[in-house]
Amino acid sequence: MKIAVLLPHLRTGGIERGMLSLLQRWPDDSGLEVILILQSRKGDLLDHVPPHVQVLDLQGAKVVGGSKVLAYLLHREAVDLVWTATNAANVMALLAARRMGRRRAPRLVLGEHIPLQAFLDTRRFAPLRRAIMRQLYPDAVAITAPLQPILDEHRAMIGRRCPPCVVLPNPVVDAIATARPLPDRARHFVTLGRLSPEKGYDLAIQAFAELHKVQPDARLTLHGDGPERDRLQALIARLRLGDVVTLAGAVPDAQTAFRGADMLWCTSHVEGFGNVLVEAMAHGVPVASVNCPFGPAHLLAGGRGGLLCDTRNPEQLAQQIAAFAQDRVARETAQAEGFKIAAGYTKDSAVQAHVAFFQSLSDNSDGSDTVGS
Template identity: 30%
Template sequence: MKISFLIHNVCGIGGTITTTFNLAQALADRHDVEIVSVLRSRDQPALTPDPRIALRFLVDQRHEKDDALYREPARVFPAAEYRYREYSRLTDQRIAAYLETTDADAVVGTRPGLNVHLALQAPDRVARIGQEHLTLERHSPRLRTALRPAYRRLDVLTTVTEADARAYRRMMSLPRVRVEALPNSVPDPELPPADGRAKLIVAAGRLVPVKRYDLLIHAFAPVAAAHPDWSLRIYGTGPQRDALRALIERLGLSNNAFLMGAATPMEAEWVKASIAASAASFEPFGMTIVEAMRCGLPVVSTDCPHGPAEIIADGTDGRLVPTGDRDAFTAALLELVRDDERRRTMGRAALENAARFAPGTVVEQAEHLLAEAVAARAAGRRTPRPPGGRTRALLGHGFAARDLALTAAARARRTLRKDHR
């Protein structure tokens, strides 16, 4: 199969980009794979793609901001989507042109707004797979209303947890769409796993409020007081850095808790530790939890919606504590800090249990979903796209005939021949 991933901007840093690169690389072992980035904001992406994976860009933000269409609001990308302000009539045209001329058997959209483009504009011969990396409950009612009619045009919709898949099946009325949980994968570690001897707790992720690093630091304070030879390292960057540094100083933890900045890859930092921690109030999946477990670390995590409880077996390979409960978090950390054998046993269990998130396991499920969707399209088991009037209604912004004309094959081929690398 030829598989194409449509992504927002590979030049950034984030879980969706990492997950897309991981899955694309695993699929490239047996398939022709490309990643199409709608936007380009710098010379090279943050992650280096596998050389077998073709990478192309549709709109170069560095050089095309003077285009008149770049300054006009998007008419296809839903206005209620978080990234709407970064989209325009120019992105409308370029995405439509790409979809019009793609030779992919299946196109995978990686965020709600791009799934809308895919559902409404992909040719009938192309299997349409939409991915949701957040959760349905995090989408505003306005966005859900915009997504529902478009998502009915998809062949497959994947979520990262079974809990979210159940929510989509129950609440979105997608009777002809296959809704499946497809967890994120984490590459096989290259370093020996942690041995549980280091007196170090590690956490990683964006320094933003939802990650609740403030709670983690507060919860760690009694640990440091009782066991001053233990340290906490937090990896990542973000707007809360100064506030968290001030909190560390105010609690007298400057010799025990450290903001380490970004680290890539994180594997080398995970294996130095003995415990991983995640205090988030919301976690659509929990990529860092899986990363840590694949490096042999037990994880102490809040039992927040949706991911941690589907990853961690409480008491076996980590601990789950009530969301926002500082005292419970402290108690779980102390339990592992004080019991060397329990900590190491949990670490070994984490390494074994997290193997289900290895690329081979996840890619087998992804291949099955893709192959069935492609076969169904080839057999004509999907209804044709709605007529122009219905399409315009679904797009919500009056996707005019002029826009449709601009995606004619001849124009699209000229557009896509440009080398945006």
């Protein structure tokens, strides 16, 4: 079976990195040939595409116009199945399939990675987008997501015509580290991710300002870059935290960010999954996270795998983190549980799950009775 992966681009992002991790480990003997179609052939991750994977370019075409070009490429390349990973790519692929007609069109597997309501809340013309999804998504043979709550939202919106829904694990870590000794009190706190509004790093800085009042030797390092950098730098200056809070910029890998870290903080408004939480747990770094939709509660096992905070109040958040920072036994317990959780998201195990899913579709020409619930 020939599968076309459709992505907007290959700029650094969680979805893009995850897809490349799968393609880099895709077994040659799987019976599944994979090609890559990009809406725009751009991004710093292009150099990481495996040499045997063909890359096709839609040359920046928008969703509606691009669906015509995509339909042509899918027919020319004799693609059997299209596998998408973003909402825009989903709609483009569905429109292309309709252009091709039911007998000529490949089957479609739609990937979703962001909580639906949180996604729609940030988009213009949300009612129209919702209507389009209700109309088109039933054409797919399956919808996949890394977490069940994301699928539940889509099933509730689409209703009885919803395709089968399948949870497929994100490929996050290469291996699980050995346990490292934890200090009596955590002093060095870190964040890791793009400096963008949805990550809520202003809350991290405000909470740290409160924590620093009772723990003067604490420091906070924010790893990553993005559009919020200047605003966050101004906030650090306004709170007079320049000596203890650092915007360290981008890092080549998670291991670099976690070197010397005593705890990872997550203060996002929404985390469809939360790869960085898994990366921290795999490295033995305890995690403290606000409880946002949907990743943290799932990945931290309701609080067993780390500190899960049901507040966005800086002072209350600081109090909870300070207590966790001083409780080595609680952090050691979370570390041990975190290793178990992270083991479910190794890159090799994720590849196995994805290959098995697509082989099940290959074995059944119409995709019925083979996937999801």
